[in-house]
Amino acid sequence: MSPRELVVLGTASQVPTRGRNHNGYLLRWDAEGFLFDPGDGTQRQMARAGVAVTDVTRLFITHFHGDHCLGVPGVVQRMSLDRVPHTVHAHFPAEGAEYFDRLRHASSFHDVADVRAQPVTGPGVLAEGPFGLLEARRLDHTLPAYGYRLVEPDGRTMIPERLAAHGIRGRAVRDLRPPLLDEVSVPRRGQRFAFVMDTRLCDGVFELADGADMLVIESTFLHVDEALAVEYGHLTARQAARVAAECGVRKLVLTHFSQRYTDPRLFRDEAAEVFAGDLVVAADLDRVPLPRRRSTPGTVGPHR
Numbered sequence: 001m002s003p004r005e006l007v008v009l010g011t012a013s014q015v016p017t018r019g020r021n022h023n024g025y026l027l028r029w030d031a032e033g034f035l036f037d038p039g040d041g042t043q044r045q046m047a048r049a050g051v052a053v054t055d056v057t058r059l060f061i062t063h064f065h066g067d068h069c070l071g072v073p074g075v076v077q078r079m080s081l082d083r084v085p086h087t088v089h090a091h092f093p094a095e096g097a098e099y100f101d102r103l104r105h106a107s108s109f110h111d112v113a114d115v116r117a118q119p120v121t122g123p124g125v126l127a128e129g130p131f132g133l134l135e136a137r138r139l140d141h142t143l144p145a146y147g148y149r150l151v152e153p154d155g156r157t158m159i160p161e162r163l164a165a166h167g168i169r170g171r172a173v174r175d176l177r178p179p180l181l182d183e184v185s186v187p188r189r190g191q192r193f194a195f196v197m198d199t200r201l202c203d204g205v206f207e208l209a210d211g212a213d214m215l216v217i218e219s220t221f222l223h224v225d226e227a228l229a230v231e232y233g234h235l236t237a238r239q240a241a242r243v244a245a246e247c248g249v250r251k252l253v254l255t256h257f258s259q260r261y262t263d264p265r266l267f268r269d270e271a272a273e274v275f276a277g278d279l280v281v282a283a284d285l286d287r288v289p290l291p292r293r294r295s296t297p298g299t300v301g302p303h304r
Helices: 042-049 072-081 094-104 160-165 170-175 180-184 203-209 223-232 237-246 265-272
Strands: 005-010 024-029 032-036 058-060 088-093 115-120 124-129 132-138 146-151 155-158 185-188 192-196 214-218 251-255 278-281 287-289
Touching (some): 024 042, 024 192, 042 072, 088 094, 094 115, 115 124, 155 160, 160 180, 180 185, 214 237, 223 237, 251 265, 265 278
Parallel strands (some): 032 058, 058 088, 088 115, 192 214, 251 278
Antiparallel strands (some): 005 287, 024 032, 124 132, 132 146, 146 192, 155 185
16 A cells, blocks of 8 residues: 655745745545646656556545646646556536636647546535545635545544454454444544635535544745735745634644745745644645544544
8 A cells, every 4th residue: 555645846935936936736535636727837747746647546636726737738738648548537616617627738748647637616515536536625715616535434443452362364354343343443534635725714614624534725925924925815834823722623734835934944934833732834835744643533523
C-alpha cells in the first residue's frame, strides 16, 4: 500500500514568485492519486517532485481562476503522451463547464486519454469507492467555487497479541466476525481529508473541515489585511486556524500565499496563536504525510 501523503506542487496565489509556483496538490491515497487545482507550470512541478502523470486518477478544480486551472492543458496532454491506461475523472463547478472544455482541448494533440468530465452541480457526494466517500461543499468566492472532502469508512485495528492468543493468523483474520472480532481488535476511525481554496468564511468551510485529519486550506492574507481578504473572497491565516481549531483538525496545512508577503513565518506565527495542533506552512515540493490513524473513534470539535 502506498503511503498517504500530500505532495505540494505549488503554493502561490494569483501571481507566482521565484520560490512559489501556481497552485497544485497531489494527494496520494493508497492506489489513488487526487490532483487538486493544477495551476500554470504544474506539469513541470510534477517532474521536479517525481510525480508521474500516470499517478493521477482524479482531477479536482475548485473554481476557474487561472491560478487554479491553467495547468490542466499540459497535464491532460501529458496523459495522452504517456498513454495513461485508466479513466481519469474530472470534478469542477458545473457553471464553468465551458472553461473546462476549453482547457481540455486547448491545443492540437493526439488525444487518447480517457478524461471524463463530472461537473459538480451542488453539494453532496460525488463518488464512492474503496477510497471512501468524495464530497463537495459550496464555498463563498467571487465566482462559483467548491471545496472537496474525502471520508474513509471506520474500520478496526487488529491487536497482534490477542490474535496470537486465539491462534488466529493469515487469511483467517479476514473471516473474523463478532463477537470474536471485538475481542481481538479495537475500533479505528477512518481518515478524513479536506481541501479548501479561495473563499470567505462560510458554512461550507466548516463542514469540509469538520473532524479532518488533514485540512489543506488557503491563507492568502494576514490578519492585518482582513478587509482585503473579505473584499476579494479569501481567508487570512488567523481565520484558517480558527476553522481548524473549532473543527477538531489534526494537521493544518496553510497555502496559497499572496506575493505581497515574503516571510512565511508570519503565517505560522499568526495561525499558532489560534491553533495548537500540527501546523504546516506549505512550501513548493513539500511532502506532508497524513497523521496516523486513530485507534478509536475520536470526537470532533463543534461546528462553530
